[in-house]
Amino acid sequence: MLTYNNLRRATYYSNPNRSKLYTEQYLETAKKVQDSFNIALGNFYLGNANVVSSNFEIALNHYLKSANYFEKAKDSARLSSVFNGIGAAYENSGNDSLSLKYFKKSQEISFSIGDLRRSAIALTNIGNIYKYRNDLVNAKLHMEQAVEQIKTTNRIQYIHSLTLNLANLYVELKDYDDATLLFEEVLTTVDTINDIYIYGASLRGLGNVALERDNYSEGLKKMEKAYRKLKSSGFFDEALATMPDLILAYELNGQYKNGLIIANQYQKLTDSIFSDEKDKNLSEALQKYEAEKKDTELKLLKVETEKKEQQNRIYIILAIAGLCIAGLLGFFGYKNKQRNLVLAKQKSLLEKTVDEKNILLREVHHRVKNSFQIVSSLLYLQSENAVDKEAKLAIKEAENRVRSMVLIHQKLYNKDELVGINTSDYFHDLVRDLFESHQFKSEPVPYDLDVDAIVLDIETITPIGLILNELIINTLKHAFPEALPENKITISFYKKNNILLLKVTDNGKGFEGEIDSNSFGIVLMKALSKKLKATLDYDSVVNSGTTATLTIRKFNEL
Structure with a gap:
């Protein structure tokens, strides 16, 4: 059992699947010799292994067996660790209420027996749950208590990780002075244990604070140093996580x-x-x-x-x-x-x-x-x-098309409706983004938006969003040769007699004859219209304006 336990610990991070195999062999050996204590300990270790491999229901089953033994044996220290593991299993499976319940149990037990290390870890986990709920006040309260308790121990590695957790929360709260103090406090002691991960995370934190305070050159310096150190030391996952911050730092510095x-x-x-x-x-x-x-x-x-x-x-x-x-x-x-x-x-x-x-x-x-x-x-x-004006404009239009699709998946991720989009919310956000990012005139063109709240599936809303993107951009580019106070664009979307109608109307210069059917935007709208079994018609009067009407016959309303 001692050999299996050492092998389990040695492979826990480097090879989780092998570590789980050693844990199962440890538990089987304990059962053969009917060693109740080590059976309970094996169930606890196997619970941890199944959390790592995302088998949360199996993990909970092993944790509960372990908790039952340690509770009867009045082994409070290990019972606290088991409750902390149960909290982690519930947290990773998305049940934050039960997660909070078991983290609190773990903290109460460990604090009552004077085990401030386990108490501080549980407090940090509680703080993370509140942070996930966006209750930053409670998150701050628990994480500050965690740091206060862990500093009374000699476990410097735990002190570093919990302090960094609190410092990052301060950054979210825009308390940059306190965040800076904590990051620098960690940096002054991290060399005593030569922890490259903590060193890189502290530098990255200081870099983010500098960027938030508009000290772009200092922020870039810290980000580059953190990235190089993590990458050269083999911390490739941490270096990868630092790259978006480094990209932003280069952008803010004009590089x-x-x-x-x-x-x-x-x-x-x-x-x-x-x-x-x-x-x-x-x-x-x-x-x-x-x-x-x-x-x-x-x-x-x-x-x-x-x-x-x-x-x-x-x-x-x-x-x-x-x-x-x-x-x-x-x-x-x-x-x-x-x-x-x-x-x-x-x-x-x-x-x-x-x-x-x-x-x-x-x-x-x-x-x-x-x-x-x-x-x-x-x-x-x-x-x-880009130097060429036409190329710059073409790239900008491509960026707008991509943004319309980003907005769809962002709304699906942030809301409970995982397969449907509310047209009112989506159109308001899309139109606002388009007018902010694609305004060519010295005076902004006002617009009215009248959209019915209809929930459509992603196969319907994606082509509609792209067509609306093209219609608005075409109107901004061609309808108004000069900025006048009376310029106006009206956008409406509603359901009538089992069809959907999208209308984009302007009071611009209008046009005669046919639309240029060879332009990329027109070709794209025709292709998307076929998918919706839709027709796109234009009604234009010279010097009076244009109305583009998209009549949609194939759609899926949820």
């Missing part, structure tokens, strides 16, 4: 070429990581979802079959023994209650399956949004370096 170089490197690395993780995670998640779905369907079928058989027996008994109606009704009530309990369990399984599917969809939308955002940033950097 667009260096920013573009790092952005290209970051894109290649994230594309590689995302591709590997996406294939693995999607495959595992879909396999798990399908297996659980089939298992649930079989269980429900079994319950329904049992229900029919029980009803048939009851009918026969009622027909034969009418005198036993009262007793049979009682029996039926009991059986019905049992069936309801079984159905409730099946419902819980189905809800859990749906929750896992929603987590998967939210992760997909988040990653797609990040990928589009990187593309948008690269287009922006490229436009800043």
Whole structure:
């Protein structure tokens, strides 16, 4: 058991799957010799291993076995650690209420026995839950208590990590003075343990503070130093996480070429990581979802079959023994209650399956949004370096098209509707962004927006958003040769007689004849219209304005 335990610890971070195998062998050995203490300890270690591999339900099962033993044995220190592990399992599975409950239990127990190290760790975990809920006041209160307690111990590595956690919270609260003090405090002592990760994280924190305070040159200096140190020391994940901050620092300092170089490197690395993780995670998640779905369907079928058989027996008994109606009704009530309990369990399984599917969809939308955002940033950097006016304008238009798709996935990730978009919210945000980023006149053109709140799926809203993007940009470019106070654009979107109507109207110069069907924007709108089985018509009067009407016949309203 000692050998397996040492192997488990040695591979915990470098090879989690092998570490889990050693943990299982440790537990099996403890069971063979009927060593209750080490069986409980093995269950705790196996709970930790399953949290690392995202098997949270299995982790909770092992944690509860371990907690039951340590609670009976009155081993408060280890019970505190088990409760902390349960809190972590619930936190990673998205149940922050139960997570908060067990973190608080862990903190209360460890503090009561004077174990300030475990108490401080639990306080930091509690603070992180409040931070996730955007309750920064409570987050600050608990993290400050955590740092105060951990500083009474001699565990300098824990002191560093908890202090950095609090310093980063101060940055979010815009308390830059206190954040700077904590980052510098860590830097003065980090050399005593030669912790490159802590060193790089502290420099990165100071760099972010400098950028927030508009001290761009100092921020860039700190970011470059942190990135070089982490990369040269083999901390590639931490170096990768520092790259977006470094790109921003280069941009703020006007060093667009260096920013573009790092952005290209970051894109290649994230594309590689995302591709590997996406294939693995999607495959595992879909396999798990399908297996659980089939298992649930079989269980429900079994319950329904049992229900029919029980009803048939009851009918026969009622027909034969009418005198036993009262007793049979009682029996039926009991059986019905049992069936309801079984159905409730099946419902819980189905809800859990749906929750896992929603987590998967939210992760997909988040990653797609990040990928589009990187593309948008690269287009922006490229436009800043473009000399030719036409090229600069073409890149800007491409950036706007990408931004319309970024906005869709951002809304899907931030809201409960993971498969649908509210047209009112989306159109208001999209139009505002377009008018702010694509205004060519000295005077801003006013606009009116009248949009019905209709929830559409992503296959419908994406082409509509791109078409609206093209119509507004065309209007801003061609409708108004000069800025006049009476210039105005009106945008409306509504449902009528089972069709959707999108109208963009201006009071500009108008035009005669046909639209230039060879321009990229017109070709794009025609292609997108075919997908919606839509028609795009123009009604224009010279010197009176133009109305573009998109009539949509194929859509999916949720």
